[in-house]
Amino acid sequence: MTEGADSHDPDADLVRRVGQGDAAAARRMVATKLPRLLALGTRMLGDVAAAEEIAQESLLRSWRQAPRWRFGAARFDTWLHQVALNLCRDRLRKGRRETLTPEPPERIDPAPLQDQALVSGDESRRIARALQALPQRQREAIVLQYYQELSNADAAALMEISVEALESLLSRARRALRELLLEMHDDA
Amino acid sequence: MTPERLSRLLAAYGSRPDRWPADERDAAMYLMAQEPGAQERAREEQALDALLARHRVPVPHAALVGRTLAAFAPTSGLSVLRSWWARLTLAGAAMAGLAAGVLTLDVQHAHMANRQMLALSDDQDTIFATLDAGEVTP
Numbered sequence: 001m002t003e004g005a006d007s008h009d010p011d012a013d014l015v016r017r018v019g020q021g022d023a024a025a026a027r028r029m030v031a032t033k034l035p036r037l038l039a040l041g042t043r044m045l046g047d048v049a050a051a052e053e054i055a056q057e058s059l060l061r062s063w064r065q066a067p068r069w070r071f072g073a074a075r076f077d078t079w080l081h082q083v084a085l086n087l088c089r090d091r092l093r094k095g096r097r098e099t100l101t102p103e104p105p106e107r108i109d110p111a112p113l114q115d116q117a118l119v120s121g122d123e124s125r126r127i128a129r130a131l132q133a134l135p136q137r138q139r140e141a142i143v144l145q146y147y148q149e150l151s152n153a154d155a156a157a158l159m160e161i162s163v164e165a166l167e168s169l170l171s172r173a174r175r176a177l178r179e180l181l182l183e184m185h186d187d188a
Numbered sequence: 189m190t191p192e193r194l195s196r197l198l199a200a201y202g203s204r205p206d207r208w209p210a211d212e213r214d215a216a217m218y219l220m221a222q223e224p225g226a227q228e229r230a231r232e233e234q235a236l237d238a239l240l241a242r243h244r245v246p247v248p249h250a251a252l253v254g255r256t257l258a259a260f261a262p263t264s265g266l267s268v269l270r271s272w273w274a275r276l277t278l279a280g281a282a283m284a285g286l287a288a289g290v291l292t293l294d295v296q297h298a299h300m301a302n303r304q305m306l307a308l309s310d311d312q313d314t315i316f317a318t319l320d321a322g323e324v325t326p
Contacts, residue, residue: 026260030253039245052252060259127243146202146240152209167200174199178236
């Protein structure tokens, strides 16, 4: 899980077939990538409807990209994550402008998040709220490295930081999550 | 590998060695086996890992899958053929239209030319003056 991008892309054959217009390959791509992209968006945004739009848009861009994909330059999955992450950032930036709140709240908002009904279970809801309470960069780090299981090199590259800086963000994110979840457990 | 580095690995990546950097994994695991303090720290991180793993996210529903695949249709094999056929049909229609236009212009031009020849072939009165055949320059 911690190696960087190498010359072998496990998605290479799939991307090639998608680029050739193979409908079965497109279905396979959707089956493998859509759940990952939806998970990324849901955890980054805390909004399932917005996450669905981002997951769909990311794959639509992959349909256009596949015919001219340059094999060996980057892993396709990493590129797809970059597309989805950028869309999430745009959405968060737009949301901040609209709500005029420049920074995420330090404390967890007791109001339920949008579409939380789809994430069943009190415990799961508490974790979702704790994730949303993290500063954005810490949330990106923990989502990419822990939940999406990207390598530390790939996660750092997507965030345009060094591996050392990623480790610092991860440590702070895990410490904050532990405190937040303990706090919520005490409040429950 | 030092105890400090092992502690930083646990803090950043959690308790699972498969999430640690590959080039440090073996040394970190060896050191952890020797360090009771590190093992205690790993148990704390393991509890957090287990808790974080309980966060559930929705799976894509059929409508989302359908919408995403529908957008792929223009590049699928059959659709490519349909697309090319549509383009050929359009191109053919455009060519036919152009040819018809050219023919129409040609016929009109010929008709006008004939009329002009007829008009200029005889001495006629115009709204300006009597047209003298001698004034007509070729």
